[in-house]
Amino acid sequence: MSRRIAIFPLGGALLFPRMHLPLHIFEPRYRALVSEAMARDQRIGMIQPSGPGEPPPLYSIGCIGRIAEIEALEDGRFNIILAGESRFRVQRELEVATSFRQVEAELFGEDEDGLVALAPSERAALEEEAHAFADSLGYVIEWEAVESLDDETLVNAIAQIAPFDMAAKQALLEARDLRERSELTIQLMQFMRHGDARGSQRLQ
Numbered sequence: 001m002s003r004r005i006a007i008f009p010l011g012g013a014l015l016f017p018r019m020h021l022p023l024h025i026f027e028p029r030y031r032a033l034v035s036e037a038m039a040r041d042q043r044i045g046m047i048q049p050s051g052p053g054e055p056p057p058l059y060s061i062g063c064i065g066r067i068a069e070i071e072a073l074e075d076g077r078f079n080i081i082l083a084g085e086s087r088f089r090v091q092r093e094l095e096v097a098t099s100f101r102q103v104e105a106e107l108f109g110e111d112e113d114g115l116v117a118l119a120p121s122e123r124a125a126l127e128e129e130a131h132a133f134a135d136s137l138g139y140v141i142e143w144e145a146v147e148s149l150d151d152e153t154l155v156n157a158i159a160q161i162a163p164f165d166m167a168a169k170q171a172l173l174e175a176r177d178l179r180e181r182s183e184l185t186i187q188l189m190q191f192m193r194h195g196d197a198r199g200s201q202r203l204q
Helices: 028-039 120-137 143-147 151-161 166-174 178-198
Strands: 002-009 020-025 043-047 061-072 078-093 102-107
Touching: 002 028, 020 028, 028 043, 028 061, 028 078, 043 078, 061 102, 061 166, 120 143, 120 151, 120 178, 151 166, 151 178, 166 178
Parallel strands: 002 043
Antiparallel strands: 002 102, 020 078, 043 061, 061 078, 078 102
């Protein structure tokens, strides 16, 4: 299913279906984007830029989200929380008069964004590497709370929060299913931990 999506290109900010993303909106064009979205259908497409430029080129896959919470500040800025609904694939960028960019995009189907459980061994491997990764970065984690998370929330939360570069985060977003994303997350955490010792943390 294709639809017009108003987009917010932002490097390092990932949104997944059934996850939430808090954002502070301060640039005038994105304040206009939020105002327009609230007057229309409350939807915004999050997507990463794939390189420098003005406007920057875009990766082909992003995620559409609904503005679930909004706080309008006196100076025109907004604090919002997006609730992820579906990944999308950009078909073409539209010529528009708005200050923010818009695309025609195809939404992923439920079979592509559906729930997939990890095997117990996969879950254990993810938690073990997450412990080692957090320790290497000096993070203080409430592990009892982490262990109570369902598989999808745990995998996607790591993908959102971990300080991977944009290419790595995009690879996580584009993973075919949760198992592939979990395995890639483990590889990235291992790569970053070992890369610290070599002074290199970038995904090639």
